[in-house]
Amino acid sequence: xxxxxxxxxxxxVCCFSSEVDREALKNIKNYQLSNDLLDSQKSxxxxxxxxxxxxxxxxxxxxxxxxxxxxxxLNISNLNTMSDKEIKKEMAKAVKEDSNYFHFKHKLNNGxxxxxxxxxxxxxxxxxxxxxxxxxxxxxxxxxERNRLFLIEIIISILSxxxxxxxxxxxxxxxxxxxxxxxxxxxxxxFIHLKxxxxxKKEPDDYIFLDVNPYFExxxxxxxxxxxxxxxxxxxxxxxxxxxxxxxxxIKKKVSINYKYYFPKMNKLFSYRAFxxxxxxxxxxxxxxxxxxxxxxxxxxxxxxxxxMATHDFLTxxxxxxxxxxxxxxxxxxxxxxxxxxxxxxxxxxxxxxINDTYGHLVGDLVLKEIGKRVEETIRACDVVxxxxxxxxxxxxxxxxxxxxxxIIVKRIIKNVNKIFQINECKIxxxxxxxxAIFPQNGTTENELVxxxxxxxxxxxxxxxxxxxxxxx
Numbered sequence: 181x182x183x184x185x186x187x188x189x190x191x192x193v194c195c196f197s198s199e200v201d202r203e204a205l206k207n208i209k210n211y212q213l214s215n216d217l218l219d220s221q222k223s224x225x226x227x228x229x230x231x232x233x234x235x236x237x238x239x240x241x242x243x244x245x246x247x248x249x250x251x252x253x254l255n256i257s258n259l260n261t262m263s264d265k266e267i268k269k270e271m272a273k274a275v276k277e278d279s280n281y282f283h284f285k286h287k288l289n290n291g292x293x294x295x296x297x298x299x300x301x302x303x304x305x306x307x308x309x310x311x312x313x314x315x316x317x318x319x320x321x322x323x324x325e326r327n328r329l330f331l332i333e334i335i336i337s338i339l340s341x342x343x344x345x346x347x348x349x350x351x352x353x354x355x356x357x358x359x360x361x362x363x364x365x366x367x368x369x370x371f372i373h374l375k376x377x378x379x380x381k382k383e384p385d386d387y388i389f390l391d392v393n394p395y396f397e398x399x400x401x402x403x404x405x406x407x408x409x410x411x412x413x414x415x416x417x418x419x420x421x422x423x424x425x426x427x428x429x430x431i432k433k434k435v436s437i438n439y440k441y442y443f444p445k446m447n448k449l450f451s452y453r454a455f456x457x458x459x460x461x462x463x464x465x466x467x468x469x470x471x472x473x474x475x476x477x478x479x480x481x482x483x484x485x486x487x488x489m490a491t492h493d494f495l496t497x498x499x500x501x502x503x504x505x506x507x508x509x510x511x512x513x514x515x516x517x518x519x520x521x522x523x524x525x526x527x528x529x530x531x532x533x534x535i536n537d538t539y540g541h542l543v544g545d546l547v548l549k550e551i552g553k554r555v556e557e558t559i560r561a562c563d564v565v566x567x568x569x570x571x572x573x574x575x576x577x578x579x580x581x582x583x584x585x586x587x588i589i590v591k592r593i594i595k596n597v598n599k600i601f602q603i604n605e606c607k608i609x610x611x612x613x614x615x616x617a618i619f620p621q622n623g624t625t626e627n628e629l630v631x632x633x634x635x636x637x638x639x640x641x642x643x644x645x646x647x648x649x650x651x652x653x
């Protein structure tokens with residue numbers, strides 16, 4: 181019976197894998213990993229040029245694992261045992277995000293071949309497309325998997341001999357039991373075998389720990405002697421109702437489930453897979469993914485920070501020129517479809533140089549932030565305000581059909597900006613001048629409309645300021 185249970189468990193383990201769902205990195209300029217990731221002694225991280233296979237950056241953990249001090253000057257083909265053609269094919273999958281998870285054999289500096297799982301994600305540094313690869317050494321897990329397959333092959337071959345070879349069958353089973361004991365003892369994932377307890381209404385009420393492997397004790401710090409044969413209600417009263425209905429479903433419907441659970445007392449996050457073994461029992465295989473989740477969170481934070489830096493102005497937090505162009509291209513399709521107009525309004529602050537000269541650049545920066553904030557508060561949700569640099573701003577006004585509609589919004593912007601505000605002990609009397617170019621009358625591209633809006637801005641600057649002017653009028 182034990183062999184049957186373990187065979188089912190082993191077959192289920194081979195189907196189990198932890199995958200990290202990560203959204204692909206988009207349009208990131210000058211992206212760099214933070215020093216704490218690249219300085220990590222444990223994390224094996226490689227940054228690779230997918231066109232040439234060159235390793236651009238690597239973590240301390242990677243150099244320690246592969247045994248190369250000059251890892252950053254090597255090519256991935258120096259590590260991967262596949263052919264160059266196969267390597268390029270796999271990197272192309274990662275770049276296109278057809279696949280983010282790979283299984284390779286990597287060669288260390290000492291000549292040793294290790295099985296590794298690689299999670300690869302596209303990123304951009306400057307204008308150069310790169311791959312961020314997180315490597316995990318799974319050599320020991322692969323050995324266990326090969327032992328598991330070998331064990332299954334032995335059992336199948338034994339059963340095929342039939343009744344005439346009962347003596348050989350007994351010997352083989354004895355050998356298989358010994359092999360299983362060693363495998364169970366040395367496996368590097370946690371294993372729990374549970375028996376469900378039902379009340380008189382045949383509802384799940386509790387469960388008993390039938391068996392756990394040595395690695396369970398290593399992961400949880402809970403002794404096998406303490407837990408085997410005990411009820412969950414007795415050991416963990418705070419988990420009385422936890423997963424009872426779910427485990428009952430696993431047993432009765434013979435399905436498997438994956439879930440995660442965080443233990444506050446251990447400050448650890450575990451990934452579980454549950455599957456039925458008999459009509460009353462089920463098995464759980466689990467692993468500690470705390471460090472993996474921390475790394476995932478750091479990468480997500482780094483990605484979000486890099487994306488924001490690539491598309492937003494560092495001073496005001498407003499969209500920069502790159503994001504402004506993207507928004508223009510998005511709205512222009514809407515305008516063509518609905519036969520509406522778009523206006524690009526270029527504006528800057530009147531006499532901004534005198535504010536810098538009088539009060540200093542710190543006050544000048546605060547003035548620019550306030551101007552951007554006031555315009556953002558004035559425009560509609562479908563409009564966009566952007567800072568191009570210095571005191572140069574742009575506003576994208578969308579979804580209107582006449583100059584009069586656009587003019588109403590522009591007047592409202594000027595009125596709201598013109599309100600006096602005070603910074604420290606400095607009273608500022610702000611005003612702006614606005615030049616306006618309309619799609620499609622004045623141009624059809626963002627660059628063309630920006631140039632003509634600038635021309636209109638220069639006109640109003642030379643004719644009184646604190647006002648607006650439409651190009652061509």
